[in-house]
Amino acid sequence: MITIKTTEGLAAFCDRARNHPYVTVDTEFLRERTYYSKLCLVQLAVPGDAEEDAVLVDPLAKGIDLAPLYELFRDTSVVKVFHAARQDLEIFYIQGNVIPEPLFDTQVAAMVCGFGEQVGYETLVRKIAKESLDKTSRFTDWSRRPLTPAQETYALADVTHLRVIYEFLAAELKRTGREKWVEEEEEVLTSPETYVIEPENAWKRVKTRTNSGKFLAAVKELAAFREEYAQSRNVPRNRVYKDDALLELASTKPKTVQDLSRSRLLLREARKGEIAEGILAAVARAANYAPSEMPIPDTSREKLQVNPALADMLRVLLKAKSDTYNVAAKMIATASDLDLIAAGQREVAALRGWRAEVFGDDALRLCNGEVGLAVKGQKVDVITL
Structure with missing residues (x-):
């Protein structure tokens, strides 16, 4: 099993990959403690049975640069194959400002080919590759080094079986004439807008039962501040304050730090310092909205x-x-x-x-x-x- 830890090694594999019609790709990452995913491992495979045809890439290795991989992603002569690609693509777009092209998502293709809705990789491995997966390493800490042999075996299986699945589904799509169906479905995945959350639009993700303009103005400003803070500090938005606390703040409209101390739902860390200041400033901005500026929910x-x-x-x-x-x-x-x-x-x-x-x-x-x-x-x- 080969693990690439240098830019030169990655460039050599990517050069080899350009001689093949496709490359299968997967990632392992952590997101529990950050706003953006922390990329911990990249798995790559090209057609073939040799050991060098399927590799692990360690993005945490000292001095490694993923630029050769991003160049491969831009090479339109090689199909980039993922399964349930959305989170993987978000990582590569945020970190490398690149979306692989052309893209083939086996989950989308499998749904078009009659394997059901949101079909999982394990199901396709069993039904198409006629293999089974060892899932014991699925929820391990991928940021720790060295990786265990079990982790490496599990990670590599995510791209080796994917070769068989891709070739089967690509042939089935060609047989049924449904390639265009998959291309239409993947348009959302290949759009950069899919992976960017603008703070001013963050309020639309908050579920509320109240359509009051003043209340929604507070929701909008509080959601925008939370998103900006979470993005700039790379912390999960729920670590700033959760939706239920946001709605409570929009209702009570605190004006002082003492008012914040009366909150039932606000985290202790959010009742002081920069977060507290941001909350009070957001509520104050909302209070100054003119009637024409207040958000209008879609009630159509x-x-x-x-x-x-x-x-x-x-x-x-x-x-x-x-x-x-x-x-x-x-x-x-x-x-x-x-x-x-x-x-x-x-x-x-x-x-x-x-x-x-x-x-x-x-x-x-x-x-x-x-x-x-x-x-x-x-x-x-x-x-x-």
């Missing part, structure tokens, strides 16, 4: 007039299409999508791209009374009216 869905009978028919149609195409129903359309369509909305993901071909076009015809549903034995068919 609450006002929808959903036709329940039509929504039920759309659910039957979705189940029929899911069975016909062997694709997880939730991947084609969510329950929320169906309600939106039944309420007359047309800016819905289920009505665009490959989903329109599979489901959306017939869904619109059903809404317009152009087609109906008929039961034939165990099958539901779409019939023209």
Whole structure:
């Protein structure tokens, strides 16, 4: 088993990888104590059975530079294969300002190929590679050195079996003509906006039942301060203060440190120093919002007039299409999508791209009374009216 600890060694492997059609990639990281993930290990493999065809890269080794890896990620002649790539891609975008291209996510491809929703790597290893995984090292501390032989074996398996899975799924997508489906699904993964949280928009992630403008102004300012503080100090946002404490502060609107001491939910560390000052300043800024500046929640869905009978028919149609195409129903359309369509909305993901071909076009015809549903034995068919 080869572990690369130098920039030169990494560059040599990446040069070899350029002679292959694809490279499989995985990472091990820690995030419990930081805002940004701490990259602890990178696993890479190219087609082949030789020992040098699958390696571990130690990003914590003294003096190593991951620039050769980032250059490989930019090489469009080599497909970069991940499983459930989102967290891995976030790490590489934040640290290296790069998103691998072209990208192939085996979790997305497996859903398109009928393996169910959010299918796990272990399931694909068992069903496609016909192997089993030892999961005992999954939750170990990957920042500690030296790594144990069990950790190294577990980590390397994440990219060696991935080669078999990728080749199987790529062939299946080509056979069924669904390559474009996967490309559409991966557009979110390859968009830099996916991995950037702007502090001024952080309030939209906080769940609240109150639509008061003054209350939401406080939520917005408190969420923005928390995000800025967490990002600049690289600490988890919940270590600054949790959502329930944020909502309490937005309601009580403290004006002094003494007011903060009366909080039931605020962490002790947040009642003094920079965090306390930031909280009070955020509340003060919110108090100065003009009526036109106050945040407005999106309540459009609450006002929808959903036709329940039509929504039920759309659910039957979705189940029929899911069975016909062997694709997880939730991947084609969510329950929320169906309600939106039944309420007359047309800016819905289920009505665009490959989903329109599979489901959306017939869904619109059903809404317009152009087609109906008929039961034939165990099958539901779409019939023209």
